[in-house]
Amino acid sequence: MSKESKFLVYCIERYRHFKGLSGSEVAELFEKYGIYDYITKYFEALHTMGDDYIIKDIDDYIDSIKED
DSSP states (O other), X not given: OOHHHHHHHHHXXXXXXXXXXXXXXXXHHXXXXXXXXXXXXXXXXXXXXXXXXXXXXXXXHHHHHHHO
């Protein structure tokens, strides 16, 4: 498994925990808003950040798409 894939799994689990969602709810949300691609694309920057930053960044990205 690549380091990007491992980090993606980590982000899914942390997001699930912080938001109180099930794994399938997070998977549906990440698929709907393209979060998998977003995390992979910005892996180099995101993997150096803490959990709070990562969760907020994902939420901000989702909000920016909802506004369009």
